[in-house]
Amino acid sequence: xxxxxxxxxxxxxxxxxxxxxxxxxxxxxxxxxxxxxxxxxxxxxxxxxxxxxxxxxxxxxxxxxxxxxxxxxxxxxxxxxxxxxxxxxxxxxxxxxxxxxxxxxxxxxxxxxxxxxxxxxxxxxxxxxxxxxxxxxxxxxx
Numbered sequence: 596x597x598x599x600x601x602x603x604x605x606x607x608x609x610x611x612x613x614x615x616x617x618x619x620x621x622x623x624x625x626x627x628x629x630x631x632x633x634x635x636x637x638x639x640x641x642x643x644x645x646x647x648x649x650x651x652x653x654x655x656x657x658x659x660x661x662x663x664x665x666x667x668x669x670x671x672x673x674x675x676x677x678x679x680x681x682x683x684x685x686x687x688x689x690x691x692x693x694x695x696x697x698x699x700x701x702x703x704x705x706x707x708x709x710x711x712x713x714x715x716x717x718x719x720x721x722x723x724x725x726x727x728x729x730x731x732x733x734x735x736x737x
């Protein structure tokens with residue numbers, strides 16, 4: 596517990612000093628929010644077409660790879676599923692010229708029936724694209 600308080604205090608001090616240094620140099624004295632690398636507006640989104648699907652039917656994954664203002668065209672990414680406490684890649688996709696991607700997966704086996712699957716999109720670091728993960732989406736198979 597003590598280590599956590601010390602870490603929080605240290606991070607708060609670093610953030611405050613960074614904001615003051617940034618404000619010193621500017622006439623308008625705007626405060627700048629500190630951010631983690633790859634987290635300042637860079638994001639990947641993921642949505643699913645259906646929250647509940649039957650065996651033999653498909654679910655579509657759609658999303659985008661973006662920074663604050665523009666998309667990352669042609670970015671490579673993977674769709675991952677949570678299995679046994681770990682993320683497992685099962686589909687590789689590429690974003691189009693607008694940074695948008697779409698993929699399909701068909702639940703073929705009856706072994707999937709009655710289970711809830713958790714998915715995410717993962718973008719590995721490549722060129723000018725930082726490594727990032729989307730939030731999770733859930734699909735239940737019946």
